[in-house]
Amino acid sequence: MSEVLEPKKASAAGTVASAEPVYALMDQRPADMSNAESPLSRFRWQVSSSGKNVGVVARELALLGHFILRGNVANADFVKGAAEVLGVELPGTLKSNAKGNLVVRWLAPDEWLITVPGEQAFAIESNLRKRLTGHYSLVNVSGGQTLLVLSGADAVNVLRKSCHYDVHDRNFPVGKVVGTTFAKAQCVIRRAGQQEWELVIRRSFADYLAAWIQDAAQEYGFAVK
Amino acid sequence: MLHIFCPHCGEYREEEEFRCKGQAHIARPLDPEACSDEEWGHFMFFRQNTRGQHRELWVHSTGCRKHFNVIRNTVTYEIEKVYLVGTKPETEGAAS
Structure with missing residues (x-):
């Protein structure tokens, strides 16, 4: 590992010898996923x-x-390169773009969350590393969070009970993404469909939020897929 | 609860999503080693306790996690202005 992360040092001057960026690129998904456990x-x-x-x-x-x-969105090459590799544009403020199973969520003016099927993760990461140049950052955070989808006619009522953000159609159309508090925990909510809401939740909060959601949903009739 | 406009998200959000990080526009001494204990102490610990308009640094901690400045009236709690870090709009009677 250390030789991968060690920046190349010039022998004399002590500065970085090559202009090539130094990063560790490795497939973080094990070949055998039979024992894999998600947060929930x-x-x-x-x-x-x-x-x-x-x-x-x-x-x-x-x-x-x-x-x-x-x-930086002002860097045209970064925006173009990301769009080429992902197949969708980087979304603007509070928006998301999706192509098949790949979803790009806006998190902040210079920050996006990309979710892809696990088996495609390394290919996407490699392609982004190959294409993007200059000042940018790409971090695999797969182990730190998970996605929980709430669907059904009353999913919106669970959201109304759990977070203070206005989830009415006029304020929260399909495709919108907001970072907000959900049951006092930080959460990124995306409206994936008219009756479908995706919550990006932290691994360490997953138990708590799942317990909260099932409690909040009992009165409407609750099922798990 | 305050209803705060996040200039990065472009929306009003509940106070619960934000954290106040205290007085804004505190310049770090350029050469800390050259500071006297008194100067460094003032930079580290001494803050204004303004009555009226107060410039504060806030962070949208559960949203976009970006910082921004507000001018808040400490008497009425009214947020009179929200502006980006790196700018400093003039306001009559505002604390520095």
Whole structure:
């Protein structure tokens, strides 16, 4: 490892010899995923008894590849390069762009979250590293967070109970992304469909939020996919 | 609860999403080694306790996690102006 991360030093001057950026590029997904555990894989969901109407369905999109991409939107080559590799433009303020299973969420004016299927993660990371130049940052954060999807007619009511952000259609159209507090924890919420909401939650908060959500959803009828 | 405009997100959000980081525009001494204990102490610990307009640094901690400045009236709690770090709009009677 150390030889990968060690910056190349010029022998005499002590400055970086080559202009080539130094980064560690490695496939962080093991070849054998049979023992892989997502943050919620051991969570014991308590669903509503069968026969009841189901208003809220929770589904964890487990073990995806999560990347934080940072760069300057004023840098045309960065914006163009990212769009070439990802196949979608980097979205603007509070927006998201999706292409198949790849979703790019706006997090901050210079920061985006890219989620891709786990098996494609290394290819996307490698391609971005190959294409992008200059001042940017790409970090694999797959292990730190997970995606929880709430769907169903009453999913919106669970959100209303859990966060103070206005989730009405006029303020939260499909495709919008907001970073906000959800049940007192930090959360990035994206409206993926008319009745579908994706929550990006931290690994260490996953248990707590899952427990909160199942409690909040019981009155509408709760199921897990 | 305050309703605060985040200049990076371009929206009003609840105070719960923000943290106040205290007085804004505190310049770090360019050469800390050359500071006397008194100068360094003033930089580190001494803050204004303004009545009226107060310039503060806030961070949108659960949103975009960016910092910005506000001018808040400490008497009425009203946020009179929100502006980006690196700028300093003039306001009558504003604390420095």
